[in-house]
Amino acid sequence: MDVATLSALAEPNRLQMVELLRDGPLTVGEIADQLGIRQPQASKHLKVLNEARIVDVRPQANQRIYNLRPEPLQDMQIWIQSFRRLWEDRFDRLDAYLEELQKENPTE
């Protein structure tokens, strides 16, 4: 899992931006409006998201249209899935069994 993705998302405005963009591409101005922040901060946060490859930009006339890229979030999903057994009951018996093995034959 890439720390860059997590730290890009670990900021309230940027997280909200990503959630806004979930419903489709938006302009810098639109994003700033919706979040109630000033344009320069919007640009700065979008720059961070862009450098983390979470969004991409395409110029259109005077404006820049930001859009979500799938890869980083998809990577997150894959990473998260490696923890599935934490919240899935059906492995309980297997867990107990493996822990039992562990005790009998410790790795170190």
Added chain:
Amino acid sequence: MDVATLSALAEPNRLQMVELLRDGPLTVGEIADQLGIRQPQASKHLKVLNEARIVDVRPQANQRIYNLRPEPLQDMQIWIQSFRRLWEDRFDRLDAYLEELQKENPTE
């Protein structure tokens, strides 16, 4: 989605700790060893993870055993799933259709 979870994970040592704990509970000393960091930093990072409710602790004799809690990661999984359509092809036609509608009847 909770920013606290993301910012707790957005630090390399803490991310590694969580990955270590995926395979079972560990002691502070064990964690510090595996990551090659000093004990005080390990304790500090574990405190952050604990405050984000990503781990819990149980004392056992002289030591403290840290363990993963499912909820925050599970919440992340749920959040991530709201972006599924980003990387699932089967909505391509629907996407194109919606974008077409957008052009004909712009929101603003």
Added chain:
DNA sequence: GAAGAATATACCGATGCGGGAATATTGTTG
């Protein structure tokens, strides 16, 4: 209760991040 092991906490210094304000850049239109 003294000594030692495991862990937590406090303090310090360096660095980075976020917001504010001003300004630069780029594109459009008359």
Added chain:
DNA sequence: CAACAATATTCCCGCATCGGTATATTCTTC
């Protein structure tokens, strides 16, 4: 090319965070 709109960049400041080191706390054992 002048004026304007949309966006990016720069500079400054206050604050949080991280690592290092020292010290405190807690538990165990003799």
